[in-house]
Amino acid sequence: MSSPAPRLCDTVDVIVVGASAGGVSAVRALLEALPANCPAVVMIVLHLPRDRPSQAAELFAQYCALPVAEAEDKAPLTPSTVWIAPPDYHLMVEDRDTMSLSLDEPVLFSRPAIDPLFESAAAVFADRVLAILLTGASNDGSEGVAAIRAGGGQAWVQQPEEASSPMMPASALAYAGADAVLTLDQMRVRLRSFQP
Template identity: 70%
Template sequence: MAAMFRPDVVVIGASAGGVAALQIVLGALPATLPVPVLVVLHLPRDRSSRIAEVLAPYCTLALREAEDKQPLQAGTVTFAPPDYHLLVEDTQAIALSMDEPVLFSRPAIDPLFESAAAAFGTGVLAILLTGASSDGSDGVAAVRAAGGQAWLQCPEEAEASMMPASALQHAGADAVLPLELMCRRLKELFA
């Protein structure tokens, strides 16, 4: 089944331990990636994020921080800025939101995953990585309910197992993978 699935968008969520996990996952994406990638990493609200700069050496794709109403761009990794939820507005653009924090986080993973599921339906690949909250569980449920796929980092391998374990218990998954195997699967998916 995985071989026939071709996503139109990849959405990734991570929290505690996420920078190291993102180095590995983003590093596996080919320079010719034909879809946009949107990332929420739980960030402190009160200071600027340098996550795109930090991860740039590991990734062949363009990395940028999201701006409101920015067009979705294939081959580009877009990060939620501090203190804003990152949303998929429609299949063409993203939006930033100052809505209430979700599970004490803004940006939060659930709004990204849920809005991607609403916009892209069966075309979403959601990847939930390490983290110490249950953010992402409702989003994974929404993606799977819309016919998209959700891949979770193997909780035993994650630096903080709670987030992938919570999503697995709450919503199930299309794959539960150690990062090395997840990277191999991503390369095959876009080969």
């Protein structure tokens, strides 16, 4: 008799999420599903306008059982917390305990961009990363999904047919593939079980 598949909470230390056009409602749907005792660090990049403050953390906090905050340079990677990239900064994993913000050049015209977050998470956490790529109208995230999978981590990609903007998930699937191609509802079901 085969042993049961390992639980997400036993194999994942950090969840990284990327979204662009149509992403606010998609990210909200995922955050609603995270249990209050989810042990992972959650880091999110949404393509945001660079020229005005973001209210994303305040907005998402209303729908999430975990604390939600805007990321700060050199802040600790606190487990059971959701960190949102601020406008005009790339959000990155510096080491297993620390995040960082960067003013490096925009990636595919975006800062924050998804690829720097995914690639830095893969470099630090290797096979302990779950990447989730959602709706969007660019190719951002494709290189990052490739890096996550090359490092042994898992990548879930939203079904392009369901996404508000299918280009981003379709591009990632064509370039890097995925460990699972899921609807938002299927992702929500899986995330609800992400608890000890």
